[in-house]
Amino acid sequence: MAGIQLHNLSKIFKLKEEDVVALNKINLNIKDESFVTIVGKSGCGKTTLLRILSSLESKSEGEIVFTQGNTVITSPKIAIVFQEPRLMPWLTIRDNMKLSLIKIKNRHEVNRRVDHYLELLDLWRFQDAYPNQISGGMAQRVALGRTLCYEPDIILMDEPLGALDIYNRKILQDEIIKIFENCKKTIVFVTHDVDEALYMGQQVVVMNNGNLVNHMRISESHSKDMNSHEMKALKRALTHSIMDSRIIRNDFSA
Amino acid sequence: MAGIQLHNLSKIFKLKEEDVVALNKINLNIKDESFVTIVGKSGCGKTTLLRILSSLESKSEGEIVFTQGNTVITSPKIAIVFQEPRLMPWLTIRDNMKLSLIKIKNRHEVNRRVDHYLELLDLWRFQDAYPNQISGGMAQRVALGRTLCYEPDIILMDEPLGALDIYNRKILQDEIIKIFENCKKTIVFVTHDVDEALYMGQQVVVMNNGNLVNHMRISESHSKDMNSHEMKALKRALTHSIMDSRIIRNDFSA
Amino acid sequence: MKNYRGVVLPLLLILIWGIGSQYGLFNSFIVPSPLRVLSTGWNLIAKGILLKHLSVSLWRVFAGFAIAFFLAFPLAVMVGLSKKIHAYLVPSLEFIRHIPPIAMIPLLILWFGIGETSKLSVIVLATFFPIFMNTFSGIVNSNVDLEEVGVNFGFTRAEIFLKITLPQAMPSVFTGIQLGLGYSWRALMGAELIAASSGLGYMIIEAETLSRIDIIFVGVMVIGILGYAIDWFFFKIAAYFFRWEGKSNGRDTTPQFIKNI
Amino acid sequence: MKNYRGVVLPLLLILIWGIGSQYGLFNSFIVPSPLRVLSTGWNLIAKGILLKHLSVSLWRVFAGFAIAFFLAFPLAVMVGLSKKIHAYLVPSLEFIRHIPPIAMIPLLILWFGIGETSKLSVIVLATFFPIFMNTFSGIVNSNVDLEEVGVNFGFTRAEIFLKITLPQAMPSVFTGIQLGLGYSWRALMGAELIAASSGLGYMIIEAETLSRIDIIFVGVMVIGILGYAIDWFFFKIAAYFFRWEGKSNGRDTTPQFIKNI
Amino acid sequence: TNKASEIEAKEKVSISYVKLPLNVPSIIEKKEQLFEKAFEKEGIEVVFSEITEGSKMTEAMASGSLEFSNALGGTSAILAAANGLDVKIIGIYSRAPEAFTLMAKDSAIKEIKDLKGKKIVGPKGTILHQLLLSALAEAGLSVDDVEFINMSIGDGLVALSSDNADVALVAGPAVTKSIQSGNHVLITGKGLLDATIVIATSGKMIEQYPEIVKTYMDVHNESLAYMKNNPDKTYELVAEETGISVEEVKSMYAWYDFNPEITVHDISELKKTQAFLIENGMLEKEIEIESLIADMTH
Numbered sequence A, B: 001m002a003g004i005q006l007h008n009l010s011k012i013f014k015l016k017e018e019d020v021v022a023l024n025k026i027n028l029n030i031k032d033e034s035f036v037t038i039v040g041k042s043g044c045g046k047t048t049l050l051r052i053l054s055s056l057e058s059k060s061e062g063e064i065v066f067t068q069g070n071t072v073i074t075s076p077k078i079a080i081v082f083q084e085p086r087l088m089p090w091l092t093i094r095d096n097m098k099l100s101l102i103k104i105k106n107r108h109e110v111n112r113r114v115d116h117y118l119e120l121l122d123l124w125r126f127q128d129a130y131p132n133q134i135s136g137g138m139a140q141r142v143a144l145g146r147t148l149c150y151e152p153d154i155i156l157m158d159e160p161l162g163a164l165d166i167y168n169r170k171i172l173q174d175e176i177i178k179i180f181e182n183c184k185k186t187i188v189f190v191t192h193d194v195d196e197a198l199y200m201g202q203q204v205v206v207m208n209n210g211n212l213v214n215h216m217r218i219s220e221s222h223s224k225d226m227n228s229h230e231m232k233a234l235k236r237a238l239t240h241s242i243m244d245s246r247i248i249r250n251d252f253s254a
Numbered sequence C, D: 001m002k003n004y005r006g007v008v009l010p011l012l013l014i015l016i017w018g019i020g021s022q023y024g025l026f027n028s029f030i031v032p033s034p035l036r037v038l039s040t041g042w043n044l045i046a047k048g049i050l051l052k053h054l055s056v057s058l059w060r061v062f063a064g065f066a067i068a069f070f071l072a073f074p075l076a077v078m079v080g081l082s083k084k085i086h087a088y089l090v091p092s093l094e095f096i097r098h099i100p101p102i103a104m105i106p107l108l109i110l111w112f113g114i115g116e117t118s119k120l121s122v123i124v125l126a127t128f129f130p131i132f133m134n135t136f137s138g139i140v141n142s143n144v145d146l147e148e149v150g151v152n153f154g155f156t157r158a159e160i161f162l163k164i165t166l167p168q169a170m171p172s173v174f175t176g177i178q179l180g181l182g183y184s185w186r187a188l189m190g191a192e193l194i195a196a197s198s199g200l201g202y203m204i205i206e207a208e209t210l211s212r213i214d215i216i217f218v219g220v221m222v223i224g225i226l227g228y229a230i231d232w233f234f235f236k237i238a239a240y241f242f243r244w245e246g247k248s249n250g251r252d253t254t255p256q257f258i259k260n261i
Numbered sequence E: 001t002n003k004a005s006e007i008e009a010k011e012k013v014s015i016s017y018v019k020l021p022l023n024v025p026s027i028i029e030k031k032e033q034l035f036e037k038a039f040e041k042e043g044i045e046v047v048f049s050e051i052t053e054g055s056k057m058t059e060a061m062a063s064g065s066l067e068f069s070n071a072l073g074g075t076s077a078i079l080a081a082a083n084g085l086d087v088k089i090i091g092i093y094s095r096a097p098e099a100f101t102l103m104a105k106d107s108a109i110k111e112i113k114d115l116k117g118k119k120i121v122g123p124k125g126t127i128l129h130q131l132l133l134s135a136l137a138e139a140g141l142s143v144d145d146v147e148f149i150n151m152s153i154g155d156g157l158v159a160l161s162s163d164n165a166d167v168a169l170v171a172g173p174a175v176t177k178s179i180q181s182g183n184h185v186l187i188t189g190k191g192l193l194d195a196t197i198v199i200a201t202s203g204k205m206i207e208q209y210p211e212i213v214k215t216y217m218d219v220h221n222e223s224l225a226y227m228k229n230n231p232d233k234t235y236e237l238v239a240e241e242t243g244i245s246v247e248e249v250k251s252m253y254a255w256y257d258f259n260p261e262i263t264v265h266d267i268s269e270l271k272k273t274q275a276f277l278i279e280n281g282m283l284e285k286e287i288e289i290e291s292l293i294a295d296m297t298h
């Protein structure tokens, strides 16, 4: 329910005396109700981009504009699924999920949402466990559930399924797509899995070294046949684009 | 340089009043100088198994025997790459890598190893950075480097490449294989990536719900053609085995 | 079951004390025999003197501690969350932190008279800083990564503090409370130097001028045991409210500060 | 640059004090005017009296603090690392923790005579517990996940402690040291109640019997300022040795306890 | 044990040093190093310990870290002896009834009778306390007619000045300070009690080291002679040591009788003190005052 426009967005970190350019004058237009996946080598600036979008990090330069339809809005309901689980060790899994619903006073509504996601994420049995009693993949699911419970308009996901096996991954991929389609969200999804990037995204953005180097439009619809020739060709191109990224383009705002 | 035999190994956690069976009477024989990969759904007991092997967790039942050639040894040089990076936030990347070399008094040797892995893991530029100044994938590489520096005889790896992009992942897969081949290590490698499991392992073990459900012998050699029909068949079988795991077998000690 | 361990050392000391007294190894003017102390104690109890002093002091300790806590804790929160308030207040607090409360007695009498207020203020001065500094330290050392989760979900500053920062600061806060409670008891002597006519501190001070070291022993024992007992109860109650469940991984998730009492 | 903030409050108080004295709002017997205090202070400096008292007290504070630290720190480490030692020792320590050191003076005189030892022991008693409890709390609340890394690489218990546990406990240890230093100063009065003939505490006690409240003011100011200054220096030095570099992410990795001084 | 330790030579004697309220002999002894000079010949080191509280002096004696209590309050000596300390009075240090006073701020309080229902502050169980009770008794009042609150002299004066108390028990140099700040003296100890301060040591010292005790008393006498012969120098030294002005020293000096001899009157004063302690529940069992006396002044 909200679009994002980036104009010349830059982020420079200081490391001792040196500058680390995490984002280099990025231009990107993420349309309302679109699903964008971001891929790129480790350290290329993906997390930094998401952190700036969710105001956890300040930008060094450039501009971010959120839009709703044709009007500019200042603070969309935006939330991130962090790269690390970041669960509160003193809260049970259930209470960790509830945490994002602090503003909702209606007890029934809170329980409805939490129950729904506990079920969906196959965490029902562990709802009373504490974070150090669950496995890495389970923790990642809790973190995902926590943000989905919150029902933001823009969801930023930083490798949300990275620690999951193919079985769970498949289920949750489809679940996220379902949420996207039914609830009209804008989703920015970071992943290292090329198949996942193609399967999930309507568009795939490739980053390298703080720059946007490629932008592929896949398909508006999510009923893709990953074994089609077309998808295989896209996969080869995307893989190539990640591995070797000489062509530097930063402007995909069109 | 050491083999591992598991006899009826069990681990039961208590969760409130309930028992959680993380490992259920597991029998497995990991031969000296072999490369075993473990796959399985999230929460099936992979991490628990590695933690028990490295004595970080007590077992509830059963026996673990380490062997060297034909003799039983009590404490092989064994180390784990944790599922989380677990870096010391007060140490630089370099000092974090050095941490595992505390016993080595020879300064040159320490620096040689650390330099080697900093280079290899593409962390050279960030050696003086602190853990909260690097990206998730970089942190994972530091954690990997720290254990490789230590040069244990048995290396247990818990999704060591899970947060890496395909480019870095490929490089490090081959590097780990090189280390395995040149240094005669025994490696137990947990991953969620089916291709990786087949590419890396001489054998692949599938776990489900605390049980060993499948055991595939791939090939002694690591020069595999992932596009061969054979490998594709193996991949289908493995995927099937992970997704649907009705046939329960726990004895792969032969 | 393993509680016997805690009494080994005290019993040993009492044994040495008893034997030493029996064989006249100690000067009985300064170290009265355990029996003498016991009979003095019994006497003070029987006459109701001990109970009177004790109840007065107990009240002072609680009131003083409570005031100190309700000053120190919110102040530490403010100072911990706002650099500005920190800059204005902390230098002055640092100054006060080093001043012996006993040296302040003339001023305290001037400001608060010779009634309860000035006595309580001595206790407050002694109790304030452990609570303040530990709370402060707990707050500023909390994990920023977890606080970001709160920011992410649109928490207000108060919500972040209550739901994320404070739970992390609790071990530190509890250490502060424990230290503070201890110093409340310790400050009794100083407090009851000001115009007291009852209280354990007064009893000890009077006993000293009267060279009744047996009474001092009784007073010291009572303070030690009572202080210990209150500390223990306090943490039982705290443990009840703060119990984190689940123990395994060889790792017990009950907060360590509760586990170790 | 922003340091002016710290002096706003003290200057305000001095202003009120000055104006109040000027217009006779305070009883001048109890609150001498700032000028009077200044001239008394100058006099004490000129005659070398202040310096004498100060150097004696400074020595006592440092010696007492050092002894307390070298007792409390290792003990806290032992108790923090071994449940057994914890079980044996802590109940006795808890008992002692609540006892006013001033009540112990007769016993201290018996054990240590009336020389420096008994004075230092009063300071040690006052200083021990903040260091002990904060170090203990820092150790038991350290992150087990990180300690497992040490176990993983075959560290000895000592190595795990030194390389992994202690660095995490440092913020807590520093809070303990800060509190301890403060209580060392505060204990001066109690310490110099025992047969002292010099020292700031003695100076204040003597001034009280002579009803020289101006001298008490001077003493209090000197203790406050000196205490503050030493605390400050100590933490500058600590910050130098413990600086973690790199600031960004809006997150500064210098330990908070150092950043906030 | 007696035999063995008799052979053991003393290497060090520790003497308490109390300069206030106005302990001129002690000040002279210290300033002129009279003890050091005398004991040097016997190869004994002299250590001064500044202990002002009587109870701490007796504790220090019990612990063996103090040999001579120079200027010990009569009350402290009796209390310590009654509680089992081996203490002997070897001379009188001073009598100064006029140095002990009751002071008031409100000029409406003129005599003891006006104290009825008033708030009185001062140190309990001391000569001052005794003075208050004697004064009350003489005026036909009892303790219950006033509100007595225990606090030190210094704090008491602060309480008086800040109108938190009506009357304060004051002694020593604080008296002049108090007068300067507008308070007035209601009554002094004159005619009520002597305020006897004694010189004490342990029975063991007298028994095992009679020469040391003798040397000690010789020095004390020497100091008294010095005071008599050099009055101006004496005032000057005292003023210098205490920070009190020479004029004040002179006027206060007149209050003191430093004759060391233990007279019959002194003994009856000590008995009066003991009676006071017992009457007010501060002492349980009576001792024979004469058994405390070991007059070494001759």
Ligand SMILES: Nc1ncnc2c1ncn2[C@@H]1O[C@H](COP(=O)(O)OP(=O)(O)OP(=O)(O)O)[C@@H](O)[C@H]1O
Binding pocket: A126, A132, A133, A134, A135, A136, A137, A138, A163, B013, B014, B015, B020, B021, B022, B040, B041, B042, B043, B044, B045, B046, B047, B048, B049, B083, C247, C248, C249
């Ligand atoms: N300390 C604990 N207390 C209770 N249960 C635990 C504890 N540690 C692990 N478990 C349970 O044991 C099971 C196995 O966990 P483990 O971490 O081994 O899974 P895993 O195979 O590594 O999963 P993942 O792929 O998600 O990392 C899980 O159900 C988990 O909840």
Ligand SMILES: Nc1ncnc2c1ncn2[C@@H]1O[C@H](COP(=O)(O)OP(=O)(O)OP(=O)(O)O)[C@@H](O)[C@H]1O
Binding pocket: A013, A014, A015, A020, A021, A022, A040, A041, A042, A043, A044, A045, A046, A047, A048, A049, A083, B126, B132, B133, B134, B135, B136, B137, B138, B163, D247, D248, D249
């Ligand atoms: N606080 C910081 N201080 C200094 N440099 C930083 C900081 N945070 C990030 N960086 C640097 O910015 C660059 C981009 O980091 P970022 O976390 O955005 O990478 P990423 O694309 O998310 O990588 P990964 O896939 O490994 O998670 C990296 O080189 C990193 O070292």
Ligand SMILES: [Mg+2]
Binding pocket: A046, A047, A048, A083, A158, B135, B136, B137
């Ligand atoms: Mg990242």
Ligand SMILES: [Mg+2]
Binding pocket: A135, A136, A137, B046, B047, B048, B083, B158
């Ligand atoms: Mg795992």
